[in-house]
Amino acid sequence: MLLEQAVRVSEIILAFAFVLQSLEYLRGLQPEKSIAAIRLLLSLLLLVGIQPVWVELGLLLSSVFYLFRFQGPYNGGSDAMGILVLFSLFLSHLASTHFWQEIALGYLAFQLTFSYFQSGYIKVINVEWRNGRALQDVFSITAYPVSDKIRLWGKSTRLMCIMSWVVILFELAFPFSLLNQITFLIALVIAGIFHFANAWLFGLNRFFWIWPAGFPILFWFQSRVIFPFV
Amino acid sequence: MIKIILPALFPSWRFFSGIGPSPRIYYALLHIESDEPTQWLEFRPKPKVLSVKEQVLRLFHNPQWNETLYINTCAERLFEGYAEMRAREIMHRLLAAVARKEILVGEKDNYLVYRIGAVMREEEHVYEQITFTSSPALLKGFC
Numbered sequence: 001m002l003l004e005q006a007v008r009v010s011e012i013i014l015a016f017a018f019v020l021q022s023l024e025y026l027r028g029l030q031p032e033k034s035i036a037a038i039r040l041l042l043s044l045l046l047l048v049g050i051q052p053v054w055v056e057l058g059l060l061l062s063s064v065f066y067l068f069r070f071q072g073p074y075n076g077g078s079d080a081m082g083i084l085v086l087f088s089l090f091l092s093h094l095a096s097t098h099f100w101q102e103i104a105l106g107y108l109a110f111q112l113t114f115s116y117f118q119s120g121y122i123k124v125i126n127v128e129w130r131n132g133r134a135l136q137d138v139f140s141i142t143a144y145p146v147s148d149k150i151r152l153w154g155k156s157t158r159l160m161c162i163m164s165w166v167v168i169l170f171e172l173a174f175p176f177s178l179l180n181q182i183t184f185l186i187a188l189v190i191a192g193i194f195h196f197a198n199a200w201l202f203g204l205n206r207f208f209w210i211w212p213a214g215f216p217i218l219f220w221f222q223s224r225v226i227f228p229f230v
Numbered sequence: 231m232i233k234i235i236l237p238a239l240f241p242s243w244r245f246f247s248g249i250g251p252s253p254r255i256y257y258a259l260l261h262i263e264s265d266e267p268t269q270w271l272e273f274r275p276k277p278k279v280l281s282v283k284e285q286v287l288r289l290f291h292n293p294q295w296n297e298t299l300y301i302n303t304c305a306e307r308l309f310e311g312y313a314e315m316r317a318r319e320i321m322h323r324l325l326a327a328v329a330r331k332e333i334l335v336g337e338k339d340n341y342l343v344y345r346i347g348a349v350m351r352e353e354e355h356v357y358e359q360i361t362f363t364s365s366p367a368l369l370k371g372f373c
Contacts, residue, residue, distance in 0.1 A: 023291060029323070073238070079238070083238040084238070084241065115241075115243040122244050128249075137351060140351075143302050146276070146288075148277070200285055205295075208289060
């Protein structure tokens with residue numbers, strides 16, 4: 001995928017995710033409600049591709065406002081990934097040379113890949129993740145399961161152990177999937193299912209939309225950086 | 231400023247690295263400020279089951295759930311020590327729930343107070359411990 005194409009597709013997915021987020025904030029309180037109205041407008045402009053540099057600057061400034069308003073992210077990692085994708089796309093437009101454009105997007109590709117690997121690594125070194133106990137606690141103790149029925153999944157030790165290892169192996173293998181086009185496509189499908197499951201079971205709908213916003217950049221990254229070496 | 235912006239640009243992706251105490255928010259309504267709460271109710275208890283239609287809708291639009299996650303983040307910060315902003319933020323959102331009739335109040339209810347329970351596991355034993363109780367907030371103007 002060409003760099004310009006990857007940036008554009010990424011912007012469309014990101015804009016869609018921000019539209020959904022803004023509609024959620026509009027149901028909330030002030031002052032985030034007013035900022036959401038501005039972000040909704042900016043996101044729609046980004047969706048159709050009008051003045052992306054200025055629009056992304058506006059979205060970045062409003063993201064910083066939210067960070068200060070909530071003294072950190074409102075929704076943890078999904079906000080962090082949103083800002084990261086936005087910041088990298090913004091820098092890619094701002095870059096004076098093709099080289100710096102590639103550096104900005106390369107950083108995003110690295111962080112996106114690393115997000116899976118680091119998450120898998122901290123699990124595999126933890127005995128409670130390896131034996132399924134940690135995931136059992138996620139279902140049984142935390143406030144994440146969306147219903148009492150889903151909370152009951154935590155009672156099945158065997159299921160929790162299997163699910164833990166599926167998640168760990170997928171997360172650790174993700175960076176290596178980039179070495180081949182087929183494995184990469186398979187990894188993206190699994191990633192989609194993984195984020196869908198998190199949204200379905202734990203209500204993490206913002207993650208489901210924001211992570212794929214970076215996937216087009218991974219397509220570009222694979223053809224630009226990985227393929228010349230394999 | 232750096233402490234807030236830098237983690238967004240150089241994030242750590244340590245999702246669920248350890249499962250710590252998990253917060254539950256309870257509220258009580260009081261007639262007068264000095265009353266002792268008699269009945270604590272869980273704020274936004276989980277439904278027994280969600281239909282497929284509700285689940286699909288929540289993929290696109292889930293404001294209440296995401297606000298609850300934010301409230302839980304505030305509560306987790308309070309586990310680490312008292313932080314006025316976090317305590318105020320939880321109260322602010324509970325009062326907003328009163329204003330939009332999500333929390334129903336009686337005619338004689340004039341104050342709202344909340345407390346945070348921490349659910350945790352020790353070996354095979356799961357238990358809950360109350361870690362924080364707020365000061366009562368006046369409901370006037372919210373209901």
